[in-house]
Amino acid sequence: MLSGQEEKRLKEERLDQIEIMENIVDTMKAEKRGIKANEQRSLNSAKERITEIDSILEGAEIRGGIEKMIMTKDVHNPEVEQRKADDQAFLTLVKEARATGGMTAGSNGVVIPLSIAQRIVETAKNVSPIVAKATIWNVSGDLSLPSYDYTQNVFQYVTEGTAVTDSNGAFAGKTLANFIIGSLTKISNSLINRSDIDVVPVIIRQIGLSLALFLEGELINETGAKLKGLKSGVTVTATSTNATTAVIDAKTVTDLIGLQMKVPQIHQANCAWLMSPQVWTAIRSLTGASGNLLIHGDDTGIGADGGLVLFGKPVMLSDAMPTTLALNARGIYYGDFSGLDIKLTTGIQVKVLLERYAAEYxxxxxxFQELDSVVGDPSKFAVLIGK
Structure with a gap:
């Protein structure tokens, strides 16, 4: 690695070589002539020296970067170390070792560290695009969501010295309370005892998948009549032309365009579609009289990131959505899903039951998770419904 003095000397020499080249060019311009042989040699020599200096400086920079990487390689990362410690403690516990790894023992199990619980929620987000796009509030207790109708707050021209007319907008709000959901997972001790399998990610993924499946179903269909989601929260509708027959044909394309335009332009930037895989397949397979696809082009099909796209907007697929566009079916949603608010307490309460299933090996x-949900901003959504 170059010393500061050596680096300074090389940079100054580089400037000198550039000055030599500039002087040659300036002389040629002033005398309005071509380059002489000796000037050409000086020019070539200056270029070669600049290239050499650049190579030396670049090499020193690369070596310096590598040295920094080596120096920082052994620097402790508390977050990574804590995660490893939590994983090891969790694994020790589920393998029924004597030590609890510093975890807090309860009357019928042991409370798992927050890092494990957070990764369960992250798994749910990764699996469910609806949960990933929703606005998540990690708070305990009731949460009031303020909302304001921006269309009532009007800007207007005013004359200097004249009072501006007030607008009639008012704050409204929705409150998120606490509902408790829970699940029980039983893991085979044969799997736990295998040394070639890291069982911690398996457990986290299984619980995360269950959470994602439950949340997605409730946010779409509100089966349990407690969490509020798209079914009761989205009130702006477009009508499916073929609702009585549930046929998806060329008219459906017109329906989709009408649905997309139901959402105000101010919300269009982050909008996405939500439908079932069956409906998406039927729409993408539509062909005209010539046999060509009705919906095609760069803005429909598979996007640059590998995701599905329709009219330039991402397509989210869910098995919880209706499989047809039948009468009264809320078959396709379109909107900015950040308008869906989900309140989750700061962490899932996870416990390992040490003795309860010992007889079953x-x-x-x-x-357990405390949560609630609501469509906080209905203006961000529209739904295609058969009427």
Whole structure:
């Protein structure tokens, strides 16, 4: 690695070589002539020296970067170390070792560290695009969401010295309370005892998948009549032309365009479609009289990131959505899904049940989550419904 003095000397020499080249060019311009042989040699020599200096400086920079990487390689990362410690403690616990790894023992199990619980929620987000796009509030207790009708707050021209007319907008709000959901997972001790399998990610993924499946179903269909989601929260509708027959044909394309335009332009930037895989397949397979696809082009099909796209907007698929556009079916949603608010307490309460399933040669793992949901901003959504 170059010393500061050596680096300074090389940079000054580089400037000198550039000055030599500039002087030659200036002389040629002033005398309005071509380059002489000796000037050409000086010019070539200056270029070669600049290239050499650049190579030396670049090499020193690369070596310096590598040295920094080596120096920082052994620097401790508390977050990574804590995650490893939590994983090891969790694994020790589910393998029924004597030590609890510093975890807090309860009356019928042990409370799992927050890092494990957070990764369960992250898994749910990764699996469910609806949950990933929703606005998540990590708070305890009731949460009031303020909302304001921006269309009532009007700008207007005013004359200097004249009072501006007030607008009639008012704040409204929706409150998110607490509902408790829970699951019980039983893991085979044969799996836990295998040394060639890291069982912690398996457990996290299984609980995360269950959470994603539950949340997605409730946010779309509100089956349990507690969490509020798209079914009751989206009130702006477009009508499906073939609702009585549930046929998806060329008229459906017109319906989709009408649905997309139901959402105000101010919300269009982050909008996406939501439908079932069956409906998406039928729409993408539509062909005209000539046999060509009705919906095609760069803005429809598979996007640059590998995701599905329709009219330039991402397509999210969910098995919880209706499989046809039948009468009264809320078949396709379109909107900015950040308008869907989900309140989750700061962490899932996960416990390992040490003895309860010992006779079955299994280990029980329970997970409880306090949550609530609501469509906080209905103006961000529209739904295609058969009427």
């Amino acid at each position: 299994q280990t029980g793992i329970t997970a």
